[in-house]
Amino acid sequence: MRKSNKDKSIKIAVIDDDPSMVKVLRIMLATSGYEVVEALSGVKGVMIVKGESPDLVLLDIMMPDVDGFEVCRRLKLDPETKDIPVIFVSAKTGSEHIEMGLSMGAEGFLIKPFELQEILDKIEEVTGPGA
Secondary structure, eight states: OOBOTTSSBOEEEEEOSOHHHHHHHHHHHHHTTOEEEEESSHHHHHHHHHHHOOSEEEEOSOOSSSOHHHHHHHHHHSTTTTTSOEEEEESOOOHHHHHHHHHTTOSEEEESSOOHHHHHHHHHHHHSTTO
16 A cells, blocks of 8 residues: 555545546556545535545546536535645646636646556655655
């Protein structure tokens, strides 16, 4: 397991309505030593973050119930979840989407499709020493 500064495994919440994308991320992250919790909707994503207190959230934008921007807004407004880093992982590539995500307090924005190393580097940047 990957370890943080506190010598515990890093838990990552994956929130995406595409089951195949969630599976790919779960396998990639678990193989790299991360603990993974997942939700297939925005509403369930907010609940899982509140219940599991992950170290990081990987969040899609386009979801049918509540979009990723609203999920991020809810997490950042809640005192219990406001300090959990959020990285958007989306097929939305417009600069307006990236700017909106970052302005809402997200720590990063990765564009689908992504390379494994790209996502691991971003996770390390956000959760690693000095983060």
